Every structure is written in structure tokens, then in C-alpha cells.
Amino acid sequence: MSSTKQVDMAPFSAWLPAHPNQDFDLAVKFVGRSASGLIDELAPIVQALILHGCQVMVQTGRLNGGTGHLVLRLRIASRPFYSMGHGCDVVVYLDQDPPEFWRFGLQPGSVLVWEPSEQLRLHPLLPDGIIAYSVPLRELNAQYSQETWGKGFVAMGVLAQLLGFSEEARRVCLKSLPAPRLFDSGYQFASRSLVKHDIYSLPLATRGDARVVLSPENAVKLGFAASHCESGTDCAGELERSPTQWIARHLAMADKMVSVLHSEQFPDVQAYRGPQGKVFALFRGDDASILASLNSCSNPRILVAADAVDALRLLVVGHRLIEANRAGVVGVVVEEALTARLESVWVGALAAARSGKKADAADGIDGAAEDGTATMRAEREGEDDAEVGFIAWGATQGVVRDALTLCRNLGMSVAALYPKQIVPLPVAQLEFFAGSVKRVVVVESGQTREHADRIEGACSFRLSVVMPDKGTTLTPMDLFMRENLGATDDNQSKGVQDE
Incomplete structure (x- = not known):
């Protein structure tokens, strides 16, 4: 000072x-x-x-x-x-x-x-x-x-x-x-x-791609409503013409069909259940609450949303999995980091999510499959034979995406795998990815080795783990500064564990 x-x-x-x-x-x-x-x-x-x-x-x-x-x-x-x-x-x-x-x-x-x-x-x-x-x-x-x-x-x-x-x-x-x-x-x-002395000025007003404001709660409600909407092409046309009207109509639909559940055993967890009782969204879910929610259900699928739009999309996909008899119950986990977030969303991404697709067709995920199976393929980003390969679920996927941009801008050879499903674990996809990189780093969103332990119990490759300090969240710079995980002497630095 x-x-x-x-x-x-x-x-x-x-x-x-x-x-x-x-x-x-x-x-x-x-x-x-x-x-x-x-x-x-x-x-x-x-x-x-x-x-x-x-x-x-x-x-x-x-x-x-x-x-x-x-x-x-x-x-x-x-x-x-x-x-x-x-x-x-x-x-x-x-x-x-x-x-x-x-x-x-x-x-x-x-x-x-x-x-x-x-x-x-x-x-x-x-x-x-x-x-x-x-x-x-x-x-x-x-x-x-x-x-x-x-x-x-x-x-x-x-x-x-x-x-x-x-x-x-x-x-x-x-x-x-x-x-x-x-x-x-x-x-x-x-x-x-005030006399302005700083350099920060917004770009001039523009009429670019239309965007809307979306909260995780509204995204979940829209996911249930879109899954039961019978308007077909009229629904898609309404979203394109008047996104605000489309959102208002589907939120009203959701209020009539979605139940909000609480548990004394998990007071911080909030569950949204659809009318058939086979698809639900779990806010602030962890391993214990997820297992309790399954409650011995047959053929369960548990998916983890990366952001608000992804939560909407995965709920649509979840309903298709049920309809195709490829799952007995589907849960979509919305992590705590996302529940405290508000985002602007491109209307094109909202339209793609409504149909169960991703807006960026180049990500290797084909959301057009009727049963949603192809949509569950983990997305891979980055170079082949990369020095470091990150694996991340949920909200940490966004952190890893931004970190990869930082690394690649400096010529570093990095890659990432973004699975959507945690139950059952996509073992074959994880093993294939691990074989394509020199070192694997699992990125955790919290203070537990939730994903790393799950991987180690089912997969054969070695991995390192990075997790945030207590009460904090990881940033892209954290991962950027640790792109050489496992090869440094300071393995006790912020959140780094090498197995």
C-alpha cells in the first residue's frame, strides 16, 4: 500500500x-x-x-x-x-x-x-x-x-x-x-x-444477434415446458419472432406442470419434477443428494448442466431418453455456482436448446438423434496428442473453455473433454480421451474429489486434480498458471493434487 x-x-x-x-x-x-x-x-x-x-x-x-x-x-x-x-x-x-x-x-x-x-x-x-x-x-x-x-x-x-x-x-x-x-x-x-479518466467505454449501441436474459430457474422451467409443448413449428416460429412472448408463455405452462420439492435430509437442495415424475432438475445437488434422489430407480441417467441454456437442453434430451425407453429416470444437476448466476443468451442458442441441440454444430455433438444418445457424447476441444488434457463437468466447463483460449493463444498444446453424463460414467469416452493426451487433469468445482474418485474407480489412467480453495471458485487464470500440473515441485499450491 x-x-x-x-x-x-x-x-x-x-x-x-x-x-x-x-x-x-x-x-x-x-x-x-x-x-x-x-x-x-x-x-x-x-x-x-x-x-x-x-x-x-x-x-x-x-x-x-x-x-x-x-x-x-x-x-x-x-x-x-x-x-x-x-x-x-x-x-x-x-x-x-x-x-x-x-x-x-x-x-x-x-x-x-x-x-x-x-x-x-x-x-x-x-x-x-x-x-x-x-x-x-x-x-x-x-x-x-x-x-x-x-x-x-x-x-x-x-x-x-x-x-x-x-x-x-x-x-x-x-x-x-x-x-x-x-x-x-x-x-x-x-x-x-465526474471527469472521466479511465479507458472503459461500451461499444456503440448495435442491433446485432438478438439476446434475452435467462436465470437457471427459468431455464429449468422452460426445459420442462418445451418438452411438453405441442405447438411444433409454430413454437419455433414464435421464439424467432418474439422471444419475450415465447418465454412468458412457456413459463406460464411450467408453473402449471412443474413441482418444486424440498428435503429435510438435504435442506439446501431444491428439486424440480415434471408431470410424469421421471425427469427432474436438482439445484445445488451433490453426490449424497443425487444418490438419494435415485432411490433405487432402474436405469438412471444423471446429467450435469454447464450453464442455463445447457440445463434447458439437457431437460429436453432427458425427456427424449424416457420416451425412447433408454432411461428409467433422468436427473439434471444444476450446481450451486450456476444457481447464483444470471446470463444473457443468444436467441439462436435458446432455439437450439429447445430442440435438444447445441447452437455450435462444430462441437462434434449431434443433437438431432431422436433418442438423445448422440447428444450425450462428450465434446472434445483442442489439439490431438496435447501435453495436457482437462476433464470437466458442469460449471467448470466454462472455466476450462476460457483457460484453453488463454493457453492456445500462447501456443500451448492443450485439450479438454466436456462430458455431460456422470451416471452411468462414460468410461469408454474418458479412456479414449486419456489415450490421446500426455497428461490428464480433472477439474473439480468444489472441495471434494467427486469426479476424480468416480473416474479412478472405473478407469485405468492416472490423473491429477485441481480444485478451488475453500469458499472460492476456480478461474481460467488458475488453470492457465497450472498447465504444467504434476511436473512441478509445488504440488501443494492452490488446490493441486497429483496422484
């Missing part, structure tokens, strides 16, 4: 004006108790960012291994991505107590939006190179609300102005947010009182 100083920098945004094809990738953190007011109201913000042609992913969590400040993370990019990424470009700090800046991932050039306390004005502690915007959050909030959660909406308005929201994007927020005056007070303050 060093003494605070005002960073006197030229307005980089003047050097790099926004344009439609701008390559933009921004990681934002809202930190503090007041972020709670935003969590359930983010759909309009995501929709506004979509108007700029951006893909958006939102994740909630906490600092300090899950015990510290509430954190709302946004990743906003003009190109496709698959995970929350790593690092931090902008921190919006909403609390009054002195922040521990080192926990935020700030670096020279990063932006801090905050209201410094009197204590910090006397004893400034800002790291060198941080571009700080001081905002009277409490005063602006008090103009329209007595609730502290309102500061989150004020700060969102400030950020919208700094990033250059289009007038249409701003109107979406003012029309749909529950506290539009708070949002606008922040926006207007930034317009008249």
Missing part, C-alpha cells in the same frame, strides 16, 4: 472512442451490503447492456472465502465467453468501513467508485495507479430513500454514465428498475460532476 494521490491521466476514452466493432471485456465488482438490493433486479441492467451488443454474465458471492463482504460480479464483453473470467477492472464499493483493497484484485489502471469515509480522507490508503471516482452515495440515496440498499442503484447509475450507456439503454433502466429515481440520481451526478 502507498499513500493516496489523485491519478492525473489523459482521458483515454478520447483516444479510443467507442465504435461498433470495439473489442470490449470488462470485469466489475459491486462490493458491500447495499449490493443486496441489486441482486434480484439485474435483468433490466443486463437487458440494457445487451443493447450495446454485449454478452453479460452476473454472479453473486462473498469475499474472504465466502464469509466477507457481499459481492456482485459482472462480466461484460463484446465477444463470446464461458465463465466469469479473472481479475477486476472496476470496483464499486458500497460500504463505509475501510476497504481491504488487496482483496478486490485491483491493479494500476483499475477503477474504483466509492464514497471515502472521513477516516480515509485523513489516512488515505489507495494503491498506486487506481483511478478513483468519489461519489456521495449516502446523500444521493437519501434524496429518495431511507433504505441503505438504495446506494446500489445510485452506484449503478454512476457506472452506467461512466461506461457510456446509450439513451435507449438508459431508458430501459428507468422504465424497468424498481428504483429509477435512485438510478437516475447517480447517472445525473456522474454527468455533471
Whole structure:
């Protein structure tokens, strides 16, 4: 830490004006108790960012291994991505107590939006190179609300102005947010009182590929509804013409047919069951709850969703497996990391998922098979005879995809296998993949060797394991820095185990 100083920098945004094809990738953190007011109201913000042609992913969590400040993370990019990424470009700090800046991932050039306390004005502690915007959050909030959660909406308005929201994007927020005056007070303050010194500007508004906002819960409901919709081609046409109308109609269908179940044995687990009782989605499921859910069912299939759209697709596939008598029961697991996420989704991907296919036909998965068997083939990505081959299920697949991009950009020889099914384990696919790479690394989403133990009990190849520290999630940079797993002396470093 060093003494605070005002960073006197030229307005980089003047050097790099926004344009439609701008390559933009921004990681934002809202930190503090007041972020709670935003969590359930983010759909309009995501929709506004979509108007700029951006893909958006939102994740909630906490600092300090899950015990510290509430954190709302946004990743906003003009190109496709698959995970929350790593690092931090902008921190919006909403609390009054002195922040521990080192926990935020700030670096020279990063932006801090905050209201410094009197204590910090006397004893400034800002790291060198941080571009700080001081905002009277409490005063602006008090103009329209007595609730502290309102500061989150004020700060969102400030950020919208700094990033250059289009007038249409701003109107979406003012029309749909529950506290539009708070949002606008922040926006207007930034317009008249802040001089922009950072480089971050959204691409110009665009009418590119249509996107919608999708939560995991709605994705699950849409998966059940799409599996029982009898509209055929009319349904597909409606989705193309009016995605919002299609979603609303199918959510209404789901509310009439889907049961939500809870268990005293697994209080954190929430199960969604379809009308026939043979297909279900399991939120925050782990090995114990999965086995309990099967309850001696014959011919079970357990699939793990990589994201919200994948959950929808796997539910459609699950119903086809039941109809074709290729499974007695099908469960789709939605991991905890996904339940706290909100995403923008390309309508084309939603249409492909509705039909049980993947949007990218180049991934080697043929979703057109009537019984869904071909869809269960694990996807392989990367080079043949790669130095390192990652195996990942569920939400970690997105982290691995982004990590492979990092590695391959530097000429590293890497590959990955993305299975969908964990029960029964696709042993032949795993063995074939292991034989095509020099070293296998299993990527776990939590603190247990859930997938590694399952593989070791059924397969013949050796493997290494990487898992996150307690209360954290793996990032693409974690895997990128550990592409030489098993060949280093520091096997005790973050989450690395070599068998």
C-alpha cells in the first residue's frame, strides 16, 4: 500500500472512442451490503447492456472465502465467453468501513467508485495507479430513500454514465428498475460532476444477434415446458419472432406442470419434477443428494448442466431418453455456482436448446438423434496428442473453455473433454480421451474429489486434480498458471493434487 494521490491521466476514452466493432471485456465488482438490493433486479441492467451488443454474465458471492463482504460480479464483453473470467477492472464499493483493497484484485489502471469515509480522507490508503471516482452515495440515496440498499442503484447509475450507456439503454433502466429515481440520481451526478479518466467505454449501441436474459430457474422451467409443448413449428416460429412472448408463455405452462420439492435430509437442495415424475432438475445437488434422489430407480441417467441454456437442453434430451425407453429416470444437476448466476443468451442458442441441440454444430455433438444418445457424447476441444488434457463437468466447463483460449493463444498444446453424463460414467469416452493426451487433469468445482474418485474407480489412467480453495471458485487464470500440473515441485499450491 502507498499513500493516496489523485491519478492525473489523459482521458483515454478520447483516444479510443467507442465504435461498433470495439473489442470490449470488462470485469466489475459491486462490493458491500447495499449490493443486496441489486441482486434480484439485474435483468433490466443486463437487458440494457445487451443493447450495446454485449454478452453479460452476473454472479453473486462473498469475499474472504465466502464469509466477507457481499459481492456482485459482472462480466461484460463484446465477444463470446464461458465463465466469469479473472481479475477486476472496476470496483464499486458500497460500504463505509475501510476497504481491504488487496482483496478486490485491483491493479494500476483499475477503477474504483466509492464514497471515502472521513477516516480515509485523513489516512488515505489507495494503491498506486487506481483511478478513483468519489461519489456521495449516502446523500444521493437519501434524496429518495431511507433504505441503505438504495446506494446500489445510485452506484449503478454512476457506472452506467461512466461506461457510456446509450439513451435507449438508459431508458430501459428507468422504465424497468424498481428504483429509477435512485438510478437516475447517480447517472445525473456522474454527468455533471465526474471527469472521466479511465479507458472503459461500451461499444456503440448495435442491433446485432438478438439476446434475452435467462436465470437457471427459468431455464429449468422452460426445459420442462418445451418438452411438453405441442405447438411444433409454430413454437419455433414464435421464439424467432418474439422471444419475450415465447418465454412468458412457456413459463406460464411450467408453473402449471412443474413441482418444486424440498428435503429435510438435504435442506439446501431444491428439486424440480415434471408431470410424469421421471425427469427432474436438482439445484445445488451433490453426490449424497443425487444418490438419494435415485432411490433405487432402474436405469438412471444423471446429467450435469454447464450453464442455463445447457440445463434447458439437457431437460429436453432427458425427456427424449424416457420416451425412447433408454432411461428409467433422468436427473439434471444444476450446481450451486450456476444457481447464483444470471446470463444473457443468444436467441439462436435458446432455439437450439429447445430442440435438444447445441447452437455450435462444430462441437462434434449431434443433437438431432431422436433418442438423445448422440447428444450425450462428450465434446472434445483442442489439439490431438496435447501435453495436457482437462476433464470437466458442469460449471467448470466454462472455466476450462476460457483457460484453453488463454493457453492456445500462447501456443500451448492443450485439450479438454466436456462430458455431460456422470451416471452411468462414460468410461469408454474418458479412456479414449486419456489415450490421446500426455497428461490428464480433472477439474473439480468444489472441495471434494467427486469426479476424480468416480473416474479412478472405473478407469485405468492416472490423473491429477485441481480444485478451488475453500469458499472460492476456480478461474481460467488458475488453470492457465497450472498447465504444467504434476511436473512441478509445488504440488501443494492452490488446490493441486497429483496422484
